[in-house]
């Protein structure tokens with residue numbers, strides 16, 4: 472199967488972790504960082520290509536990459552290169568997400584607005600590409616509630632150029648605490664997705680339930696550990712909530728013991744809406760086609776399985792329908808509106 476030729480949709484890809492090694496090496500050199508200039512050493516020391524032995528090592532990799540996003544020129548360039556990557560992968564509908572707080576940290580010269588405008592310039596340079604692209608703003612759940620509110624307000628103020636809000640990282644507050652802020656975002660026309668149910672914890676199904684019930688999440692980042700909870704799977708079916716599944720990411724973060732043991736097939740068989748994504752392709756040293764290869768070889772995905780997941784993703788994308796329909800080869804069938812309250 473030629474994975475590149477399959478028209479694809481990617482709904483879960485972190486812009487900050489979607490990069491070319493050569494660019495990171497070059498930018499790192501100009502910043503005077505100790506970036507290996509040899510690809511193999513770079514992969515071993517800067518990327519996450521095997522499950523992490525400890526959290527500190529993983530966090531250090533994020534710190535290193537965070538420093539690379541150092542100026543408006545670099546942000547614009549790396550955003551444009553991420554769009555080139557998407558086209559090379561055969562992606563027709565692409566949603567990138569980024570965390571303004573993550574990029575801005577320790578960089579007094581970069582305000583949220585300057586970062587966002589640089590990202591938009593990068594996207595604009597790709598406007599001739601045959602692809603529909605949307606931007607999701609990430610609120611890190613590790614922020615204080617006051618900081619989270621500031622970020623959400625920034626995303627709301629830029630609702631013309633963001634399509635949605637995402638909540639990422641470890642929970643430090645009850646999800647319900649964000650509800651009033653999310654309501655404002657909904658009023659501004661923004662959609663909501665939430666990273667939840669990623670870790671193999673007994674609380675995973677409850678996290679997904681609160682993301683849907685408290686924050687009105689229309690999609691869930693990962694969410695795979697609802698697999699043994701019939702009632703939460705039923706809730707996703709009822710509400711038409713899609714999971715943004717990222718097989719290699721789930722293996723690398725020890726969410727599943729191996730990609731072969733990933734519950735993706737069981738979720739599909741249970742009638743849950745599943746989409747296929749790469750999460751952090753640059754950081755993991757993978758691409759979306761690599762994920763298709765895993766699903767084909769280890770889970771027997773056929774062309775029609777890929778077609779079904781991509782049609783589901785095209786229907787659940789937050790990009791305005793007319794824009795995504797123009798970029799998609801088949802008619803996008805919107806999910807039937809869920810009947811709530813019966």
Ligand SMILES: [Zn+2]
Nearest residue numbers: 485666692750
């Ligand atoms: Zn993610």
